[in-house]
Amino acid sequence: MTGLAAQPQAPLALPEPGKRDWSTKFTHAILLIAVFTALFPSYFMFTTSFKTNEEYRYNKIGLPQQLMLEQYGEAIFQNEFLRWMLNSATYALGSVALSTVVASLAAFAIARMQFRGKNVLLALSTSLMVIPPVVLVVPLFLFFVQLDLISTYHGTILIYAGLVTPFSIYLLVSFFRTLPTEILEAALIDGASPFGVLWRVVIPLSAPALVTLLIVNTLYVWNDLLIALLFLQDDNMRTLMVGISVFQGRYNHQVPLTMAGMVMASLPMLILYIIFQRFFISGLASGALKG
Amino acid sequence: MIRTRNAFVPYLFVAPCVALLAFIFGYPLVKIFEFSFRQIRGFTGPFVGLRNYQLILNQPTFHDAITNNAKLLLAVPIIIVISVLIAIVLFERVRGWRVYRTILFVPYILSVPIVAVVLKNIFQFNGPFNETVRALGMEFLALDWLGDPNVAIWTIMIVVIWREVGFGIVLMLSRLLGLNAETLEAAQLDGANWRQRVLYVIVPQMRGIIEFYAVVNIIGMVAAVFAYVFMVTKGGPGTSTQVMELYIFNMLTRNALPGIASAVSVMLFIAFVIMILILFFLLRRSRSRELA
């Protein structure tokens, strides 16, 4: 586990000026194109959101002549972005919490206890990581309708928690295995129960892994569309992703208004990203490196 | 190892997890097999043997769905090459690489539906992209990105690549930052040029992560493009961007044929298992050859 605290070494220094050859220009060109390509859609989204419909007809990529804020008024007040965001956050945090608890218990037993079938369990759980949700939705959908779990917070959280749990287990098992045995044994000798060891010793030491789980799994739930479309049919229960789909269907004839909505929709993650940039990058990367 | 007084205790620890996985994975994976042999209306229906499979395998729309997923696989090498290339450029010789990394990761921070809506507008026939290339006199680039059935699947692919590369760069870069700096510096001192260093020193050391990322992307192109397709084209024009996930979704919702949807789920599941086994077999073989 590289962990979040581990500082990456500095990249290699630039070659001395005299050595600059065609490849330097080449790499600069690559970076210029890459930055432009990465930012242009955001630039387009942002600038267009301030234009009038009329202006957008003849000025598609230029800066807006004036800052029209009306679109934002309509996007915010005629729609329910805030509710959609709160819903998404609820599903994400609820399922991440549930999954983390369940996975911590199991991962602790797998990593630190001896029992029959634990290798099979770990292998099975790990292989579930590659099962795409789409192969699961048909029976789940029918079952949820039978149980009247469609459009409920607890039903949805259960699905999302289940879907992210194999990854949680895999990551936590490999992390728990790296913890020094002496600390755990010392706690046991002091009379702590296995659960006490997990709760008071292991979890406090696992911050890097937990942060990774929080980021990777929250993003997964936040970004999901398929489950949200099928299992959340009540207007009040919609997630932001489904809300975006509804919103763009409602306003697809007004590009500036659509873009104002997209700006709204991208704000939560963009703000979190700007504030917690390091955590995002190292969390996602180490999640993948460990996965 | 922690020894518990009661051998039963570890099972208490894993029980909630087993229950959750059994419910969300176990139950559906068993049920899709059962459903796939039935002609389901509502929750159940008569047993029809392999009929659902026969029907699907003979249906052109299903063939189109498979073909399109296969076409999207072409995105995998493209994503990898771009990610590795840019990551190396950032790693090797660029001042302010952290700023670049921050910027290049932005596409991945935007959710798929947002990306889809924005790029869909950019690629309108009379939208910003086409107007710009027309103004630059490059009329041949002003394709009907969304409306031409020969182009639309590649448009989807562009959208996928645009977003996923953001993650690829960060992943590759974080691997590079963990590489053995001494080898790299030694190669630089030995007078190896940029191309030689990349091909013979850096890329071989990244082999593991590249293989891993390839597997992730292959899985993604086969079974995680629903949001892109649903938001950009809904499978059209015609069936030119139909994919398996959308096919299952339509069969479950619009066509109300859960039996058919289950049969596709079963095929996708089996294809997945086979694909994963082959991939791991290939990876293991290439590993052991390396060691030999």
Next chain:
Amino acid sequence: MKSATALSLGATLSPVMKPFAQSGVDLSMWYWGEQELPGLQAYVDQAVAAWSDAGGGTVDVLLQDTDVVIPQFQTAAAANNAPDVQFLWNGIYHMESVWFGYLSPLNGLVSDAVLAESGATDLSHFEGNQYRVGWYPLQMVIFYNKVLFDNAGLDADAPPATWDALLGACDALVSSGVPAFGGGIQDGFWGEWYFGQALAQSLDTPGEAIQLFIGDLDFREPRYRECWTRLEELVVNGYMNDDMSSLELYPGIDKVVTGDLGMSLSIGTRIPADNAAMDGNLGIMKLPVFGQGALADKPIVDSQGLGISTNSANKDEAADFLEFLNSPGQLDAFWNVTSWMPSNVNWDSSVIEDPVVQQAWDEWNLGEQAPYVSNLIPAQFWTDAMFVASQSIVGGNMTGEEAGEQNARVVQEWRDFNPDLVENYQKWAEDLGN
């Protein structure tokens, strides 16, 4: 087909409405429509409150999402969890639920007068029973821009009525520098609207359409594939807007409103806002006539409706609620809250101010109508045949003849996928055959 006289006669003879539910039973209702008719949700909330005030108990309402209106209801009905009152799209969108036994016949529950006058259309009938009460109408129209017609030297008050006249008008519009006919087909609904209007022209009865969709008649026959060859003709002649394939339905219609397109398929609910945006220069017309069928030249009206589920424990109260929604006070409230008309022919239309809305009500709703045969399309024909053929023809990748072949093939596939439904479709074709 209903005629205006028969309907107004029915209205005069309708019995005095009985007082509404005294029981105070709690009902549940799932509905859809806010998506196409903003304000519907506000209306429903108002109606539910009014119903309660009238002593009718509470109604627990749920606004459904487009993709799941049908599967959610069907799966709930199969588990005996369906709501008392369910929103129902017309035609096949509720008839399959009828066949699965999820919907209760309304005859005997809801008064005959309300059944006849609510505007549910013929497509709500099966084997002598009616399963929907009409709620609000959707007139299938073609929008045209009167200013562009004037610019092209056309008579804006006499839009083309025949196919030849349409071709002539298209030529004139194109010569004047605007694309003549089109809109946006990227999301597929334009194709459905076109198909519903064009296919009807080759039909004598709606039952004939069903026979086509189940393969008892053949789409490869020239008269039945003519709807596609006519579309091909418009495409080949270069009348369509060049971005039609990449635009969605509503942005396509907007091109007429903004003066960038002469004509587009549209729908009644759009008239009030669009005519206001065009300073009264919006014109509406039927699809010009090419076909020889008895349905050709009749205005096409679809309607949204409501029904009662079989598992409802409160069918009488649910029926009372549906009658309540069709009472004069509620019909007026519908217009007041949504700015759109209810489909009940007894509605007092004197509140309409926009002459184009008035034209839609008089000529479409009160005239001799044809039902919207796209509502008879099985889902699989929609996704695999109609969607594919219309987009491919507009994109120039398919001919009308090929579309006929393609449709016939999908029809056969549908039969294979849904063998349990064929017999019901055949019965329904008989119901709608005269």
